[in-house]
Structure formats: structure tokens, C-alpha cells
Amino acid sequence: MSEVLLEARNLTKEFPAGRKKKVHAVSDVSLKIIRGETLGLVGESGCGKSTLGRLLIRLAKPQSGRILYKGEDVTDMSDREFSGYRRQMQMIFQDPYASLDPRMTVRDLIAEPLDTWHVCRTKEETTRRVLELMQDVGVPGEYLYRYPHQFSGGQRQRIGIARALAADPELIVCDEPVSALDVPVQNQILNLISSLRKKRELTCLFISHDLSVVRHISDRVCIMFLGMLCETGVTEEVFRAPLHPYTRFLINAILLPDPRHRHEEVTLLGGEVPSAVTPPSGCRFHTRCPFATSECSTQAPVLRDLGGRMAACHHPLSIPNHH
Secondary structure, three states: OOOEEEEEEEEEEEEEOOOOOEEEEEEEEEEEEEOOOEEEEEOOOOOOHHHHHHHHOOOOOOOEEEEEEOOEEOOOOOHHHHHHHHOOEEEEOOOOOOOOOOOOOHHHHHHHHHHHOOOOOOHHHHHHHHHHHHHHHOOOHHHOOOOHHHOOHHHHHHHHHHHHHOOOOOEEEEEOOOOOOOHHHHHHHHHHHHHHHHHHOOEEEEEEOOHHHHHHHOOEEEEEEOOEEEEEEEHHHHHHOOOOHHHHHHHHOOOOOOHHHOOOOOOOOOOOOOOOOOOOOOOOOOOOOOOOOHHHHHOOOOOEEOOOOEEOOOOHHHOOOOO
């Protein structure tokens, strides 16, 4: 049996938006992350995927719902009670320019988690461990006492990865770790994350708005729209035969580096992007869905099992599919 490392049950997170209004960032989301897998979490900017990632490792507190780590409910633990779990859950942040303290050297940035968790007994041992981590991520050891502004974006992200791995965690949340990088550098960082995951037997939640990136790195994928999950499943199965119309439109929007496709029309979503402050009733995607019926506007679909795949759609099997 596959071991569930981290589980979310009905997580909800809202942010105040002034005058008694709320941003519905995450709404009743449930998911499981299996030990050893990379789970991709995909959606448009503002859909709540980064907020969900932060909720899962308690960098934000949910309004309701539960978070279970190895079957243990960690939702309401005090900081002291949670400290043992904190070391096991680390994050690689989106912006390699903002996530590193500009006043700290590479040595001190990577050593901070080692010092926090008392991993090493002496400063010399800490420095040796930092040099090992730098080697693992491809940063030359002679850069040990340089500052973040002396590095490129890709090098800074490598330093951020080394810092996240310093305490030897079990779970890494990668929050759009390549979106701020040039395409060739993106590929290098993705390959680095993949190789480190295998070498260290890591479990990863990989958050991205780019489905092609997620396809490259993920074992399973979750599609998110306006704070709710639309579809989950094995990555290649979702790409081959998407069940939710939103998933299908995301896949169709992927740009293909093939001149034979340049004259093909890309079907665009109609309507306006709905607001997270006043989300539509029923299915949140129904205002843009060409397959919506009256049922979709009044009843919110639940994420249900459809032969080993999960989809939140009233009419998944009626969707035309050419993949």
C-alpha cells in the first residue's frame, strides 16, 4: 500500500478584502500526497495554489479543515509541538531575488537551517556540510562567502534549493521555482530538482501555472480553478484524456514548438474571469464553460472518483475529447 505522507481535508482559507468582503482563496480542498511522489498543482495566477501550498506546511492557518502529516493531525499544534514536523517540511520559493537575505553570505544562508536544528556540532562541521550542499546543487565552493547580489537568478535558486535541503526534509513544496527564470535555466533547475528528488527519496508538491513544466516533472497532477480542485489523476492519463473542460482548455493552450501547429486555431475561453471575492454560484467554472447546463449554475459539483480519476464536473463523460 502507498503511504500517504501529507493529507488535506476540506481546507478553506479566506482573506479580508475590505467592507466585509472576503477573497475565497482556498475553498473546501482535499488532497493526498503519497510518499516518494511529485504531485503537480496547476492553475492560473490567483487561483489559490500558492496559498494551498503554504497551508499544507503551516506557513498560513486555514479557516477550517484539517492537515494530517503521517496520519497525525498537525492543524492546531502549537509552534513548539509542531517544531519537530517543521524540519520535515521545507519550501523552495518562487522569487530567488526576494527569498534570500541580501545581507547574508551563501555560507550563512545555507547554514541557518543547520544552526536552527542543531544538525552540526561545530562551525567547521557546518561549513563542510554547506560545501557539500553547494556541490549537490552545482554552486562552486569558492563562492562560499559571496552575497546574493553577486549571483544570477538561476544560481540564486540553486542556493535556495540547497537551503531547503539543508535540514534533510522529507517533503519539499516547490512554489513556482522556475517561473522567474529564463527558459534554458528553467530546464536546468527542473532537472536538478528531479535528480535531487531521486537521490534523496524526497516527496514533492510542485506548484506551477505551466502545464508543460508539470508534465515534465510530476507523477500525478491536480488542476485548480478559483480556489477549488477540478481534476486529479496520473499526469499522463490527465493529458491523454482530460475529464474536466478547464483541464482540456489548459492543455490546448500549451504552445507546441512544431511549425505544423502554427496555423491551427487555439480555442480561447469565453467570458470574463470570475472574481475570487464574489465567486459564481454552483460550479465556479460554469460562467466560462461551453458545456455548462442549468445544473452547473446552481449546484456545485463534488470531486468524485471516475474510474481511478477524480473530477468535479456534472457532465465529464459528455465532453468531446480529441486527445
